[in-house]
Amino acid sequence: MSIDWDRRHCARKGHITYAPDEAALRGKLHAATAVGTVWRCLRCGDFVLGEPHGSGPADQAPLVPRGQALRDLLILRFLAVERVLRGLLIVLAAWAVWRFSNSQDAVHRLFEDDLTVFKPVADHFNYDLDHSPVVDSIQKVFDYKKSTLQLAAGGLLIYALVEIIEGFGLWWAKRWAEYLTVVATAAFLPIEVYELTEKISWFKIGTLALNVLAVLYILLGKRLFGLRGGHAAFEAQRRGASLLEVEVSAGQVPEAEAEQRAKEPLPVRRRSPADADTV
Missing domain, CATH: 1.10.287 (Helix Hairpins)
Structure with missing residues (x-):
């Protein structure tokens, strides 16, 4: 079963209607019913009871993400969340490196003391701590200069900011x-x-x-x-x-087909307070 993302998005965010100044287009996007005037949503195409959210020339109508454009927006927002979360993790890593650079000697002494305590246990399991790749890697970090570690922390912070800026920019497309x-x-x-x-x-x-x-x-x-x-x-x-552009093109279809479409029953939905929201 396929998902109608346009109607699903309208159900969560509300419909978006627009009244173009051009009389021909205005007539196609609204209709009079027994319960009042309805306007066609630019995203899902349903007719919504109530006044339009905006009006003006057709070429200034809001560009409402629908169809493929709406799916593209969802993908971009998934990438945006991933970028922001990654940026926050890198901020924590930068903070950890900076804190380590300011207490490097104390951490080094603590590590050496703990290593001595665990040495008998490692010997019992025939594990050579003196030639362990993990221990060697940690000890190499202690040899780094404080300025080098602070430079690394600064680089990580810049990288994190780039990721977070990317995320917010992608969220808003x-x-x-x-x-x-x-x-x-x-x-x-x-x-x-x-x-x-x-x-x-x-x-x-x-x-x-x-x-x-x-x-x-x-x-x-x-x-x-x-x-x-x-x-x-x-x-x-x-x-x-844009549905409005689709309606412009629809004006070029044969008159008989346009009349047949006008006779079709119009689905009417009452507008809720959430319908004023946009994307």
């Missing part, structure tokens, strides 16, 4: 955020590939696959950098998806 996401994500792909050559894990594979798909989807789907006609083609596609 800003084109600059799409460019930023493609450039920033593509820049880190070689590092992720290199990490896989060092050690393979399902988490790393999943992260790399998600980032590659995100870059390809945004790059091609949003026609960035002039691909597939660029920004002009993308805007034309958005305009073509």
